[in-house]
Amino acid sequence: MADKIFVGRRKNATARVILRSGTGKVSVNKREFDNYFPLKDNRDDVLLPLLITETLGKYDILANVNGGGFSGQAEAIRLGIARALITINEDFRPALKAQGLLRRDPRMVERKKYGQPKARKRFQFSKR
Numbered sequence: 339m340a341d342k343i344f345v346g347r348r349k350n351a352t353a354r355v356i357l358r359s360g361t362g363k364v365s366v367n368k369r370e371f372d373n374y375f376p377l378k379d380n381r382d383d384v385l386l387p388l389l390i391t392e393t394l395g396k397y398d399i400l401a402n403v404n405g406g407g408f409s410g411q412a413e414a415i416r417l418g419i420a421r422a423l424i425t426i427n428e429d430f431r432p433a434l435k436a437q438g439l440l441r442r443d444p445r446m447v448e449r450k451k452y453g454q455p456k457a458r459k460r461f462q463f464s465k466r
Contacts, residue, residue: 343356347414350447353415
């Protein structure tokens with residue numbers, strides 16, 4: 339059986355996630371999960387869909403992620419895992435949807451405008 343790839347995005351991060359039945363091993367970019375995400379908050383974020391659906395330890399997760407920072411990458415993987423779990427069992431949908439895990443967060447960094455130092459900050463105004 340060919341593995342199906344599920345995509346998750348957040349900010350500038352894009353994650354491609356594969357779920358296989360297994361022992362709960364998680365690898366990100368061919369690295370160990372704990373080494374890739376040193377912060378516990380990010381690790382908890384990634385495993386949240388598995389905790390909600392009570393499937394922690396039943397699936398091996400292979401994730402390739404690029405772009406963005408650690409927080410964006412963790413949330414991109416989280417979305418990919420949630421989408422994969424729904425294809426495995428449609429009964430997981432209400433629980434995941436109630437937690438807001440099926441919605442792609444649309445917030446992006448606002449672009450810098452010309453004549454300004456940043457997106458919204460202005461140079462100091464001088465009347466004279």
